[in-house]
Amino acid sequence: SSWFNWAKPVQLSREELTKKYIRSVSVDLNNDASLLIDIPDALCERDKVKFTVHTKTTLSSFQKPEFSVPRQHEDFIWLHDTLVETEDYAGLIIPPAPPKPDFEGPREKMHKLGEGEATMTKEEYTKMKQELEAEYLAVFKKTVQVHEIFLQRLSSHPILNKDRNFQIFLEYDQDLSVRRKNAKEMFGGFFKNMVKSADEVLISGVKEVDDFFEQEKTFLLDYYSKIKDSTAKAEKMTRSHKNIADDYIRISSLMYQQKITRILIYTHIVVTMSFVSLQKVEGRVASDQELKLTELLRYYMRDIQAAKDLLYRRARALADYENSNKALDKARLKSKDIPQAEEHQQQCLQKFDKLSESGKKELTSFKGRRVVAFRKNLIEMAELEIKHAKVRSSIQLYYICFIMCTNELQYAWGICKILCEQI
């Protein structure tokens, strides 16, 4: 509660990041010792985050074996976009760009807090402020993590980790914003210029010869819409849990006020504590569940979009190849420019074959990755739910026994303290 001040810059160090920190999407990355990347700390000012990107490498392509650079979110986006727009990588699934840090939730809460300050009790205000700080911290940690995962996905990809721009991103110790502006002019966004909204139509319209891609196409299109729906519904659940936690705060602070239950003294303490503890658990559930389930779904939703993009590129390449065939036929008919047409057709075929080959590899490993990630996260989520439910039920059992059995205020206090420890 000491560090939170919206206006003041906030430093988040490695200890903070790892303290009671549940990794949302557990992906087995950062295993290759030749290139290890992490984000050990970050600075948060208002809603602008400055990440410290730390690299440890044994590769000779880098100038130093260990170094750190400051980066902003926009730098990550620049890196992602340059990768997407590199034709050589058309056959790869480019890891999805990390989403922009979203402090909308805490900001909204802060407004509510400011407006409601007059009507709230002191305890309630304090509690809500603590909740706000916790939420702010959670958003902060989450954004650091998704940015870290993005980089680690790149570093563990055999082709992408050799990208020149990736190296610049990791190493260049000056501000990247100049490069960012230049890049926009250079590339012209060939991929982005294409009409993205037609991609599903294009993909599904392709006459697929290859069974593998036929299945993948059907699967990914369907899966994407389903997982998008699940993500949205999971987010709603999380919000409900948060609302309930807020209600418990309000209830416990009201019950706390001595004027209510003057005579009901120890029972009232106990009941208050039970609500406080319930609130803490409920709040934890909300954040844990959000991390495990919601973030998992969200992450793979974006990843599947990236896989779809690959299919799209391949579909375009196929369309190009078919067009080149038609052009060749036409040329043969007219007996004009046949060699150029033949060469063009060969190029298109090669490009298409290359895309298909690399695409197959990518999609297969993607599936494996997805299954592993789901397994790990579902297990962790179930274990957390069990843990929370056990804590909640033991708390309740204690309170019940307690209310029924003793008159001792000191016992009340002692038990309450112990139970609150457990959360």
Added chain:
Amino acid sequence: MADAARDPQQDDTGLLELEDGEDLFPEPGPGPALEESGPASLTTEDLSTNANGPKQASLFDDDPDDLFAEATEEVSLDSPDRDVLLSDGPSPAITPMTPPTSVITPRIGHAHDDMFTHSSFDEIEEEDGGDSFDIHISVSDPEKVGDGMNAYMAYKVTTKTSMSLFKLREFSVRRRFSDFLGLHSKLASKYLHIGYIVPPAPEKSIVGMTKVKVGKEDQSSNEFVEKRRSALERYLMRTVKHPILLKDPDVLQFLESSELPRAVSTQALSSAGLLRMVNKAADAVNKMTIKMNESDAWFEEKQQHFENLDVQLRKLHASVESLVLHRKELSMNMASFAKSAAMLGNSEDHTALSRALSQLAEVEEKIDQLQQDQANADFYFLSELLGDYVRLITAVKGVFDQRMKTWQKWQDSQMMLQKKREAEAKLQFNNKPDKLQQAKDEIKEEIEELEMKVQQGERDFEQISKTIRKEVGRFEKERVKDFKSTVIQYLETLLQTQQQMIKYWEAFLPEAKAIS
């Protein structure tokens, strides 16, 4: 009474200190009145706890903030408080608790069952001489009688008792809602003005009843009927818990006789109803104009106490209603997520993962059902309890108002007497001697009458004050018991929900682990 012992200073700091003379859980003793006993009687057993008495001040921070904050901070296991707990000392009288099987499947409608199971411990403490309080009323089997706009719901009222007051040990009658209102109306007219806190009857609901009459057999009308049934049950139990009301012939008739004259004056839009509204308005105006010289600090304090309680309970009630709403939302969102997860599972082509996702969907669906049940528990235990007490506090405040009216009446008589005495004195200067004697006799009669009235007024005032003191004491005790038992039941529902959740997630875990 314990006036002198009440220390007003304890208002702000005395959160955790009992007021002298006020015992949380009174010793076995005669009658419901608060016993005058020192703090030593707080604990029934251990002396070592009393030895810890002076320590109490340090254990309990006076500053509410600290108490609150401390509770949420992590406390080391080596804190001295814990030693108190672990030291072998007091073994409080523990009623061996096996979760009462009647509660394992919380049947909301039978809340009253558990009130007695749990308060058995309290009953041991309270040994009223003579006929011990043993009566159990249940309201059940709502049945629609008739059709259209003249239809009504009839409820079965069953009484189980061993008290000699009643002819039988178990009997039931059928009653309709207006019968309950009629009963309350009679009791209010008999007892309110002498200071008894008459429990208010459940509220009318024209919208709710119309739906039922029209014959809609849907979720919301079923909920409405259940809500009303439960409220009627609580109303009757509260009424018979009052030792005076229990013996009232109207109450006995209500419980026992198979036929009851129809209470017409309870209709909302009747002339009697309108008259009631007018009277209420008049009372409100009068209240504002009565300026009572409160000589008794107890009453002033109590009135303030109930005013505060009223405000707090209303706020709390509103918060609990919000909780109920949010939990219902959670349940809906879970159900919707469950469906979505099931579809995702169908779409998934990896077999084991697909199965796991389907299982996840099932778990979420089951938990959604749990949350729905929990929302009901939130509602019936907490929200309705708080609603009842908001209405009860209004009745308590009404009783204080009656005292003011009584005082006013007494004062009015006194003023009249004063006037007549002045008039009598003035008579002396009347110059018509023949008429003088007659006038003197008249006035003397009037003065005598008024003197009796004044005396009666004073007696009434003293009586109502005395009654109110007893009633408030009884009310507060009942409130403690009521809250305690309801909270226990509520926590038990929470507990059950949690244990079910553990079962569901533990069943899911192997499925998640089976993904390969």
